[in-house]
Amino acid sequence: MNKKKEIFFIKYLNSRGKKYAFSLVALIFFYTIIFRIIYPLFEKKEIGIIRSFEFIIESMTTTGFGGLMPFHHPITNIFAVIVMISGVVMIFMVIPLFLVPWIESKMRSEPIKEVEETLENHVIICGYSEIVDFLVEELEINSIPYVVIDANPEICLSLNDKGIRSIHGIPGSVQALKNAGIKRAKYLLVTSKDEENANIILTAKGISDIDIIALVEEPDNAKYLQYAGAKKVACPKHELGERMAYRTFIPIVRELYSALHIPSNLKVTEILVPEDSHITNLSLVESGIGKESGAKIIGIWKEGKFTTELTSDTTLEPNSILFAIGTKKEILNLKNLLLSEENIGKEHNINLIIIGYGHVGKEIYKYLDHMPENVTIIDKKEINLKNALTGNATDDTLLKKAGIEKNCAVLIALNDDTQALYTTLLARNLNPNAYIITRCNNISNIDKFYKAGANYVLALPMIAGLMLANIITDKGRLEFDRLGIERFSVKGSVSSEKTIKELDVRKKTGCTIIGIERRGETILEFNTDFKILEDDIIIVVGTNNSLEKLKKEYQLVPSQ
Template sequence: MLDGSSLMYYVFLAGVVSAGVYVYFFYGLNDWWRKVYRSGLFVVGLILIYGLIYQWGMAVFEGFEKSYIHSLQVVIESVTTAGYGGDSPWTSDFMNIFVIWMNMTGVILVFLAFPLFVLPMIREAIQPRPPEELNLEDHVIICSISRRASILREELQSKSIPYVIVDIDEEAVLDLHEDGVPVLLGNPSDEDVLKAANIHKARALVADMDDENNALICLAGRALDKDLKILSVATEENMIPYHRYAGATHVILPRRILGKSLAERVVVSITEDLQGVTQLSDELELTEILIEPNSDIVGKTIEKSEIRERYGVNIIGAWFSGNFVSNPKPDQVITDHTILLLAGSHDQLTEFRAKTVSKLHQAEGPVIVAGLGVVGGTISELFRKRKIDFLVVDKSEKEGVDLVGDITEEEVLKRAGIDKASTIILAVNDDRTAIFTTLVLQQMNPDVEIIARVNDVDNTGKVYRAGADYVLSLPTVTGRMLFSMLMEDDEILSTDTMYEVVRTEAPKLSGETLQDANIRAETGCTVVAVERNGELISELQPDFQLLEEDQLIVVGSDETINNFRKKYT
């Protein structure tokens, strides 16, 4: 029969356990607290069982009747290695072995407790937590922490448009929160999470995860706000209708746009046709032109190349090993693989392209396309329409693949005919594969033109340094497309090029002349035309005065365009 103290103990223990179970099941806990709760129950249960064994062992092997409360006290002293009371020393082997076992249990529990509970508890105490809700207005809710979303964030920041990132990745959310980025932790398809992001006062909702999650996000967003602008990113063309059915206002397919742009670069290289231009008027176009080996201007400075005098085109900027230089200096040397950003009429740009093309690209073999995903499939479709001879290499055997193998392996490249190929497009879905393949290609055929895609903007420079001639990033294309759909007063005219062209207002420049504003020196980008009263003015003199209602056509890299927005809009 239980004595009074033991009965009170059991009543107290039952109350604690009941309260814990109530909190756990009715209020819920996050993953970390669930781990703490379950581990705590395990330790308590272990101590209670040890108490019963100790009480029984003392009676059977030592000949002493001990209360259960006293037995628990000794167990806790043993497990915590805090010392012992009057029960020691023990005379029986069983009790000595049992006490040793309890000591070892305590040591193991301490070693487990620090990394699993104590350190996380300290980290949680000192680490700032993201807010549970935000009271932003006229903001954009971006559902994804991705490199694609980061480009959109930079564009929004340049226009001082508020935004919030919503994602389920706790570690990534905490990192952004520490960097001062407005974030919420939670599943973006959860209506309560979208309410916490103040969706009813949002400007737009952007779904940029995978197709399934994007559809769920659209459903949740549309259920909460029937008039909200919802933008969704699709990875496969056949998924576009499902995004729209779920409530998306606009659905974009950036991989197809990227594939089309990369294919047009090849058309330019092997046919001398001018593709991928940004047409501003009948008399003004912009384009990127790769200066290839053996071109007659390779090795000359910009001044001595006399590009403007010979062809009538203007150099707006240039990429040297992937680094954009606005208005390069006259003594800047043009090397092979330099990419010039030029402005002029279609005829002028076509003539420049035809007279500077390298004779090395008269190769016998087909164009090699590495990777048959959405990007590679788009390239293949365009090549078939243009009757361009090409060969597809992919790791998987499927319809449309001509050669199955790893494109990073020399033997596979030899079988693909790399020694006779003029161009290879790296449409692979892994940046490391693109980098390694480029390095191999530089050893096997340094004359082949290498055109590549990347999934991370930060890897663009790495692929250039490895030897690529032209690189375009998926995040850049996606971010520009989303931003262009979000903004009504800032239209991006070139979403699928290395350069960015925007039509935008610049009220802070009202009343200033182009010479006094010195925009190129201040921001790194160039005003190539001004739209005034429905007319495009492309012949801009230094004394041209800007008006408040003017729409400026500005050209530069993403970074320099963002500098322009921050300073003048």
């Protein structure tokens, strides 16, 4: 059973099927208990619960009486007749409730052109695409009714067969919108090209005051769709760019600097653990790097994820990135401890290569431009940036010039999946250890990107569908597993005068305390017995959701 048919099955069960199944099970259970009581009472013979159940099933399905007949008492006979009649009624109920609708749907050659009049407070989706698949799944989970309008009759028939309510019509026509029940609907979603969306919005506003949510292809066109009448405009390309950027480590460095209020004599740096390092695969304690260098390891970035939950057993895996804080001398000592003797003094910076500088590429760079020395951009068009290279990303010479053979992460933001796939293959061939994040425009190509060597794939249709669903379900901005770092004042909260162990922040919220500011000094070295005082400021790292949970759980107020 494919995913959409499964959704349809669940949805159908939640209405008629669920009530029928519950009634049938309850009736069988009730009859079994009654028969278990009256048979010994009137027939003067013992019978077990399993034998009673067997008799009820055989009687209701009219397949026999399990060798218990004839009955000698009239009450037992009357009960048997009631059971048989109930069984026949329940069986005949299946035909109009399930069989007829199923046969009608299979025999229907013409798509539905109008929704039922009872449908209200629903969402009208103009035009079918891959985006709709993800959107519908979220609407189903939240029990929000919807209907899809599409101009292709074959698509409408296919959608209805899968359990996705749809009607045939031109999304931008007055008649189709009326047939979709626009005056009873809650939202209208437009997900086509920007020009078509503008036409649909203007048409809809002429017949209804419905709230319209528009998906914009080109971010620059958002203002025109709002002017046409869209209440909200979602830009998935911006969301995609931000997500790709946050799969790298650089935004975390920026947030660490901002949150920790680092003194001028200290710096935060990121250091790669080379494969040939003598401390590779050792624990933090076994390596002794913190004690010998004097620097403090405050986090590790591994396979696109950042964690500050470090223990003495945390392993220093090859190609992971350590985040450390210390003086210039301490950081230099740490780097030398990580490198093998022949590599001391050589360049071991981590570089990022952005391939494609369209809307998604620009959004990625927005989160990385504070450290331009780490970033190289490749685009066909000439870009007025010092760290940009002009040319085709499928040119291996250009990729080598960008530093593909060094320690790097590659962010492929190309608008064409075919070119992006080839670039992924080429990048993986040139550097087997590169961390490759790629944009995907067609859901069917996701597996191909992973086979080509991508470490992480972000699909534009999926992000677009989830963005729209989040707006409709009033969940606000689409959240993802992005880490943030925030400062909270302890004053007046339940955290005051308690130890780190007593607070148990990690277990309760998923956040980690990485620093404590006390009387203008940032404390980074502390254990679980460290007590938080009334005037302290705690510095915490966590996802958006976990930080919100922390604020509520401990009644904390963000500190400037």
